[in-house]
Amino acid sequence: MDPSVFSVLILSAYAIYFMLPAYLANASALTFGGGTPLDMGRSLKDGRRLLGDGVTWKGTIIGILIGTGIGLFQGIITGDVVQNLLMIGDPGIFKMVQGTITLTMIQGMLLGLALSSGAIIGDACGSFVKRRFKVERGHPVPLMDQLDFVVGALVFASLIVIIPLNLIITIIIISVFLHLGANIIAYLLGMKNVWY
Incomplete structure (x- = not known):
C-alpha cells in the first residue's frame, strides 16, 4: 500500500476515535431524548x-x-497515545501523577466531557440559529446540520488539548459523511422522520 494512502487511513481512523465521545453523545441525545425541552418552552421576542x-x-x-464515559474508557485503554498524538499539556495538577493510569483516566474523562458537552451545546446552538431563521424542526440546513455539533466539540476540546490542523480538517470531512450515514440508518430504523 502507498505510504501516503496508509497515512490518510491512519489519520482518518484516529479522527473517528478521537471524536467518538462527541459522536456518541450526539447520537445518544437523539436516541434517549424526549421529555422536557432544554429551553423549558420559552420563546424570544421574535x-x-x-x-x-x-x-x-x-x-x-x-x-x-455517555460521551464522558466513552472518554474515560478511552483513557484507560489508550495510555499515553492521546498525550503523544495530541500534545496534551502538562497542567500542574497532573505533574505528580505523570505516566500513571490515574492521569490517563483523568485526561480521557476530561477530554470526553469536553467533546460531549461541546457536541451537545454545538447542536443546541445550531437549533437556536435555525429557529432565528424560521427553519422548522426537522428541516435541513446543509452543512450546519452535520457540523454544528462537531464545531462545538472541537471548540470545547481545544480548551484542554492542542488539536493539529490536519486532524481538524480530517474530522470535518469525515463527520459530514458519518453524520449523513448515521441519519440514513436512523431513518431506516424509524428513529428519525427524515433521512438527512
Whole structure:
C-alpha cells in the first residue's frame, strides 16, 4: 500500500476515535431524548422558540454522561497515545501523577466531557440559529446540520488539548459523511422522520 494512502487511513481512523465521545453523545441525545425541552418552552421576542422540542434535558444529560464515559474508557485503554498524538499539556495538577493510569483516566474523562458537552451545546446552538431563521424542526440546513455539533466539540476540546490542523480538517470531512450515514440508518430504523 502507498505510504501516503496508509497515512490518510491512519489519520482518518484516529479522527473517528478521537471524536467518538462527541459522536456518541450526539447520537445518544437523539436516541434517549424526549421529555422536557432544554429551553423549558420559552420563546424570544421574535415569537419563536429558543431551541425547540428537539433539545431536551434528558437527551443532554444522557449524551454528556455517555460521551464522558466513552472518554474515560478511552483513557484507560489508550495510555499515553492521546498525550503523544495530541500534545496534551502538562497542567500542574497532573505533574505528580505523570505516566500513571490515574492521569490517563483523568485526561480521557476530561477530554470526553469536553467533546460531549461541546457536541451537545454545538447542536443546541445550531437549533437556536435555525429557529432565528424560521427553519422548522426537522428541516435541513446543509452543512450546519452535520457540523454544528462537531464545531462545538472541537471548540470545547481545544480548551484542554492542542488539536493539529490536519486532524481538524480530517474530522470535518469525515463527520459530514458519518453524520449523513448515521441519519440514513436512523431513518431506516424509524428513529428519525427524515433521512438527512
